[in-house]
Amino acid sequence: LSTHAKMLFSHAKTLRLHTGNLVSRSRLKKKCPSSPSEELQDCIQATLSDWFSAVKPQSKDFPDTLDCSIPQETDAITPEEREELKVSVKLFLCEPVQSSISDAVQMACQTLAVSQLDSVIIAPPGPLEGNGQTLAHLQPAWEELEALVRSQQIAAIGTSDLDKDLLEQLYNWAQVKPSSNQVNLASCCVMPPDLTAFAKEFDIQLLTHNDSKELISAATFREAVREGTQDADIGDWRLEWVLRYSIIVKSRGIIKAKGYLVSASKASP
Known part of the structure; x- marks a missing residue:
């Protein structure tokens, strides 16, 4: 492995990683990963490994932020095709860092060469004890999303794994209303009737994940x-x-590209 890459890595304080388009990537170890978690793990490993072997010593300076991506694997969208494509994103926050939502959205827009994401669904970091999310726990992240809708970087925002009571609390409090809520199929094979009724009444799309x-x-x-x-x-x-993104061809409903963006920081010694 390149010594230069190792030095870059040991110097950096922030790591930004882009896996490139998984639809066209044949290099992943497991052709059919058993879960999104396994897919992500595989992608991180493959991208770093490719980056390490491709990196060339260019200059003597070592940046604080290390950008690990494979240039030929990018998913930039051309202005001509933008109208026909829908860019939808799910953002998993691993730590409650406030600026992370706008950082992630900005990085997605830059990576995909778009000025706006069509939809962003947020999965906030869960409270460790018990299952209970509360409105107070969701509010900071939602306010940041609302600001991104106002600045036209996102068109629609949605939530993940909210039950009917919490979705209703969020809906009543929020200035920009949730347009969708994802429900985990492992936790319920049938959509809860109260959730379905509420979503229908307020035009919130229920999706599964x-x-x-x-x-x-x-x-x-x-x-x-x-x-x-x-x-x-x-x-x-x-x-x-x-951040996981999917680029969907609107007219045909097929996924043209999908990939992950990852941000990590080095714990201070």
């Missing part, structure tokens, strides 16, 4: 980084957020 409560654990993330860099001595990286 199969993401685990914690998309990737801190230990699994560190393991993926270690395997991707083939080195145990690369510092203690903590995951800040993971």
